[in-house]
Amino acid sequence: MDRTTDAVGPRGKRADAQRNIAAILDAALECLVRNPDANIAEIARRAGVGRVTLYGHFSSREDLIDQLFARTLDRADRALEAVDLTGDPRAALSRLVASSWQIVDQFRHLLDAAQRSLPPARIRAAHEGPMRRIAGLIERGRAEGVFRTDLPATWMVALVHTVVHAAADEIAEGRLAEPDAARVIDATLQAAYAPPAG
Amino acid sequence: MDRTTDAVGPRGKRADAQRNIAAILDAALECLVRNPDANIAEIARRAGVGRVTLYGHFSSREDLIDQLFARTLDRADRALEAVDLTGDPRAALSRLVASSWQIVDQFRHLLDAAQRSLPPARIRAAHEGPMRRIAGLIERGRAEGVFRTDLPATWMVALVHTVVHAAADEIAEGRLAEPDAARVIDATLQAAYAPPAG
DNA sequence: GGTAAATTGAACATGCGTGTACGACTTACC
DNA sequence: GGTAAGTCGTACACGCATGTTCAATTTACC
Structure with a gap:
């Protein structure tokens, strides 16, 4: 004001x-x-x-982490918000991965620290926003028949975090080149999300 | 003697x-x-x-963790050894997942603690054994044309750890029922490993 | 049943990280 | 250029986990 x-x-x-x-x-x-x-x-x-x-x-270590957590979350949320999620859910997923996997990974590392000093409720609440965006995309893909429905939607959401995290780990270990990351992540998720043949 | x-x-x-x-x-x-x-x-x-x-x-905390690490690794290795990995690589993968995902997850948690107090070389050496078994199965699957070859083999190995870990987390969060875990893990990996359509 | 091995709790030393108090100094801002 | 706000380093108090010492007691084992 x-x-x-x-x-x-x-x-x-x-x-x-x-x-x-x-x-x-x-x-x-x-x-x-x-x-x-x-x-x-x-x-x-x-x-x-x-x-x-x-x-x-x-005022304290906890205070610092809490504020950092809030700031990072806000930035991540804003970056995800900028991605166009309309059109073919598969293409939208690709765009989402390409433009935000680094952010998701950075956030995940910070989460490690946050989990050591912040109350679980705070963590849970923080997930809410970004999660909802991914969950929405997945739900739409399922409704349109391009994503599988024989696995829990919550599982498919969790898979995004997981696969991104794994890719970041592989890069850190020197087994995966950074420029290849987006392609590998995308290929893995698309395969895992596709409806089973038959 | x-x-x-x-x-x-x-x-x-x-x-x-x-x-x-x-x-x-x-x-x-x-x-x-x-x-x-x-x-x-x-x-x-x-x-x-x-x-x-x-x-x-x-003699010390480090010593305790080191010995525990060794014992757990040994047990995990033995459990994996008991799995029949011959025949169709896809079926072998299913058997591997079904009979050892809990162990893999338990091991992974312990790894968290080990990484805080054990030298990286120790950790790396520990992975060697179990890794080789999974890597061998994946290589065979690729050679027989039932697993995809457009992604790094190392990535496909890492994916096993990752997906199992994610499933365990989902169970801990109450979003996945334990009896469903093996099925979900297996379905996800089979989809991710299958050669791309075309 | 005797002996040595093993266990026990309490007490102590040490190191490390957090958070605070203080006095001197520097910087932004009007 | 004056003044309040901000910064700095040192020093201190505190809690906590690790690892050690010791003397007393219990337990396994021949």
């Missing part, structure tokens, strides 16, 4: 403070994706600020 | 000591599967022994 209600810009914080807050969140994301147990000192160091400064902006 | 070289029975340990060692390993497995960060006190309590006793048999 005032002037700059960015949903990010805290009331009347000074410019350097806002910059530091962003740097801390960025650093936290990098650190926690690499190691879910990364400590506050490490995050502060990577953000280029003192540990005390970090605590000046985030 | 002596008399009872069970590969389990340490030299001349007293009967109660051997019993306790087994109880500790069992307790560790249960605790670590539920929570990869379970502490020694908790494991000792569940095993029904004092913490000091535990340290009497295992």
Whole structure:
């Protein structure tokens, strides 16, 4: 309502403070994706600020993770929102995978950290949004007869997360080239989703 | 060579000591599967022994996890070994899934804990055995033309772990009934492995 | 039944991560 | 250019898990 209600810009914080807050969140994301147990000192160091400064902006480790979680979720949601899910569900699935598998994976790593310090209810609520979008696509594909109906829809939703995660792991292990990831993920999901022959 | 070289029975340990060692390993497995960060006190309590006793048999947390890891791996390997992998690779895959998905999942949970305290080389070496068996089946299926060859074989191997893990998670979340698991896993893998239509 | 092995709990040392208090310093902003 | 807001490092308190020591007690085994 005032002037700059960015949903990010805290009331009347000074410019350097806002910059530091962003740097801390960025650093936290990098650190926690690499190691879910990364400590506050490490995050502060990577953000280029003192540990005390970090605590000046985030009351506790839990608070930091919670806010980072919210920010990342928001971004992921926005990225998924940008994907056109109309038309042939199979093509829509391909588009969804191509444009968001990295985000989904990044989110999943952060989830690891979140599960260690956030209440389960918070986690569950966070899934809600993105899940619904994928679930909708799958339901439509089933209704139109291009996706199989002999497996639970919830299972097919879970499969997306899983396959993306596996691909990311394979890349990390050096067994899969990053440019191939989207193709492999898509081919696997399309095959798994197709109605059984006969 | 002596008399009872069970590969389990340490030299001349007293009967109660051997019993306790087994109880500790069992307790560790249960605790670590539920929570990869379970502490020694908790494991000792569940095993029904004092913490000091535990340290009497295992020099450190790392040592305990390492030995548990070895034992579990050995069991998993033995269970997989019992499966008949000859004949139609598709049927062999079904048998493999049906008779060992629980074990694979249990192993995977333990892996979580192991990754926190064991050197990566140890983990890698552990995978070797079971992996080879699955990889062999997949290679044969590809050679016989019943499995697809347009995706990396390593990816198809990874998919087994992944899909089993996902199913276990779905069960834990209450979205999948345990008796349905084998069917769902099998249907998913068969679809993902089948050569693309054309 | 005697002996050595094994178990026990309590107490202690240590290391690590979190979160706080303080005083001095620097920076943004009017 | 003044002032409040922000930052910094050090130091400290606290909780928690690991691993060790010790003396007393129980247990297996010949």
